[in-house]
Amino acid sequence: MTPPAERRTPLSRERVLRAAVALADDAGIESLSMRKLAQELGVVPMALYKHVANKDELLDGVVDVVVGEIEPPVADTDWKAAVRRRILSARSALQRHSWAAQVIESRSTPTPAVLAYLNSMIGLFREGGLSVDLTHHVMHAMGSRILGFSQELFTAAPAAEPPPAAMAAQLASAFPYVAELATAAAHSEDSVVGGGCDDQFEFEFALDLLLEGIERLHRRGWMSAQ
Amino acid sequence: MTPPAERRTPLSRERVLRAAVALADDAGIESLSMRKLAQELGVVPMALYKHVANKDELLDGVVDVVVGEIEPPVADTDWKAAVRRRILSARSALQRHSWAAQVIESRSTPTPAVLAYLNSMIGLFREGGLSVDLTHHVMHAMGSRILGFSQELFTAAPAAEPPPAAMAAQLASAFPYVAELATAAAHSEDSVVGGGCDDQFEFEFALDLLLEGIERLHRRGWMSAQ
DNA sequence: ACCTGAACACCGTTCAAGT
DNA sequence: ACCTGAACACCGTTCAAGT
Numbered sequence: 001m002t003p004p005a006e007r008r009t010p011l012s013r014e015r016v017l018r019a020a021v022a023l024a025d026d027a028g029i030e031s032l033s034m035r036k037l038a039q040e041l042g043v044v045p046m047a048l049y050k051h052v053a054n055k056d057e058l059l060d061g062v063v064d065v066v067v068g069e070i071e072p073p074v075a076d077t078d079w080k081a082a083v084r085r086r087i088l089s090a091r092s093a094l095q096r097h098s099w100a101a102q103v104i105e106s107r108s109t110p111t112p113a114v115l116a117y118l119n120s121m122i123g124l125f126r127e128g129g130l131s132v133d134l135t136h137h138v139m140h141a142m143g144s145r146i147l148g149f150s151q152e153l154f155t156a157a158p159a160a161e162p163p164p165a166a167m168a169a170q171l172a173s174a175f176p177y178v179a180e181l182a183t184a185a186a187h188s189e190d191s192v193v194g195g196g197c198d199d200q201f202e203f204e205f206a207l208d209l210l211l212e213g214i215e216r217l218h219r220r221g222w223m224s225a226q
Numbered sequence: 227m228t229p230p231a232e233r234r235t236p237l238s239r240e241r242v243l244r245a246a247v248a249l250a251d252d253a254g255i256e257s258l259s260m261r262k263l264a265q266e267l268g269v270v271p272m273a274l275y276k277h278v279a280n281k282d283e284l285l286d287g288v289v290d291v292v293v294g295e296i297e298p299p300v301a302d303t304d305w306k307a308a309v310r311r312r313i314l315s316a317r318s319a320l321q322r323h324s325w326a327a328q329v330i331e332s333r334s335t336p337t338p339a340v341l342a343y344l345n346s347m348i349g350l351f352r353e354g355g356l357s358v359d360l361t362h363h364v365m366h367a368m369g370s371r372i373l374g375f376s377q378e379l380f381t382a383a384p385a386a387e388p389p390p391a392a393m394a395a396q397l398a399s400a401f402p403y404v405a406e407l408a409t410a411a412a413h414s415e416d417s418v419v420g421g422g423c424d425d426q427f428e429f430e431f432a433l434d435l436l437l438e439g440i441e442r443l444h445r446r447g448w449m450s451a452q
Numbered sequence: 453a454c455c456t457g458a459a460c461a462c463c464g465t466t467c468a469a470g471t
Numbered sequence: 472a473c474c475t476g477a478a479c480a481c482c483g484t485t486c487a488a489g490t
Contacts (some may be wrong), residue, residue: 033462033463033464034463034464034465035462035463035464044474044475044476045464045465045475046465046466046474046475046476047474047475049465050473050474054464054465055463055464055465102331105328105331107380108380109380110379110380112400115397115400115401115404116400116401118379118401118404119400119401119402119403119404120403122403122404122406122407123403126403126406132406132407132410133410135407136407136410136411136423137427137428137431139407140378140423140428140431140432141428141431141432141435143376143377143378143379143432144377144378144379145377146379147379149377150369151369151370151371151375151377152366152369152370153336153344153369153370153372153373154333154334154335154336171341174338174341174342174345175341175342175344175345176345177345177346177348177349177352178341178344178345178348180348180352180358181348181358181361181362181365184358184359184362185362197362197366201363201450202363202366202367205363205366205367206366206367206369209367209436209439209440209443210435210436210439212439213435213436213438213439214435217435224427224431259481259482259483260482260483260484261481261482261483270455270456270457271456271483271484272455272456272457272484272485273455273456275484276454276455280483280484281482281483281484
């Protein structure tokens with residue numbers, strides 16, 4: 001059987017990156033290898049190196065795709081509302097690509113698309129009237145949350161099946177405060193999924209805690225000791 | 227040359243874990259492979275599997291070693307001071323092992339040592355008088371910061387050599403707000419390292435922003451909508 | 453019963469041989 | 472000049488053969 005006469009649409013950097021995002025979405029980030037990506041594209045592995053220098057550059061490229069999905073800032077609101085809304089949009093993008101946070105954190109240098117996003121977020125604070133000094137420390141304090149990271153510890157833990165009753169009782173007696181929190185969360189009314197935590201509520205709770213603290217410092221005319 | 231008659235001190239789980247920590251400290255986390263660790267211990271790779279079931283269990287073990295270095299909570303202070311001090315101790319432990327944050331984040335389930343630490347931190351809030359409800363949301367809001375994570379974006383970036391002047395000018399015009407912050411930080415007096423940011427100051431700034439916000443909610447008798 | 457060498461199924465990337 | 476198969480130097484882990 002010879003392959004059909006019509007050739008596959010030729011490779012391009014954009015086609016490589018889009019296929020990489022799709023592969024990570026469908027099969028998980030651990031499946032995103034140069035070899036499997038090439039196979040997905042019906043191409044020999046070395047053909048990819050014409051469009052990305054190496055795997056690091058491929059990962060930078062997929063980060064740019066994800067960051068490109070964040071909606072632009074809205075005009076005609078105060079800085080707090082604009083920052084809040086855009087961070088929630090960034091969170092949506094990260095949630096559409098469950099592997100994205102992990103990949104972004106593995107990068108050592110920001111790509112131009114990430115720098116543009118950060119520049120724009122800094123601009124929202126500055127145009128809102130915050131001083132350079134305060135904005136600087138605020139950006140450090142927001143940290144990766146500015147890109148929509150939830151910064152939860154062990155997010156995968158509650159998704160696993162609950163332990164058998166005997167072990168659960170043992171855990172509860174060894175870690176009573178953890179158990180108290182876990183049972184309270186399980187019975188909470190505002191929990192969307194039965195027995196779990198409302199991730200969206202927790203994210204907004206933490207975000208608003210920070211934004212309100214920042215607003216208070218700004219109104220107080222806070223500046224660092226210099 | 228035959229090896230000396232006296233045998234190496236026999237392997238044990240503890241010796242394996244200590245060697246793994248030392249190897250990661252000295253050669254970087256990417257050098258911590260089962261094969262290189264075995265070589266370091268003068269042992270065939272498969273010998274390690276007598277003491278750890280697989281590489282995941284090895285990584286859980288080294289996390290426990292690091293968490294074991296965090297100092298116990300101090301008594302006889304208010305909850306805010308006790309939480310603050312212990313988080314700063316956790317940060318010290320993470321800084322002594324530059325790879326630790328990355329490894330902890332790669333784990334999907336907390337080890338018993340991590341659970342014990344979290345249980346103790348929850349206890350500080352509860353014994354300080356915070357409600358179960360507030361403590362629950364506070365633990366989510368603190369997130370990985372409770373273990374001393376700084377949550378900075380691209381911490382490695384400023385450590386790299388500065389770009390040549392021509393490119394720096396181009397970057398400054400493309401990302402003016404980033405440039406404004408960078409130059410302000412470079413000239414700031416409270417910067418310990420010339421031209422960089424004071425990581426310890428930024429960490430404490432963010433930590434205090436959260437702790438003060440939490441204290442305010444607590445005094446106000448905050449509770450979630452239910 | 454314990455220990456371990458060889459083997460398996462992967463990686464990212466280099467390089468030389470083919471067209 | 473371009474393309475690509477084979478090869479290299481690694482992984483974690485299985486398994487069967489040795490003691």
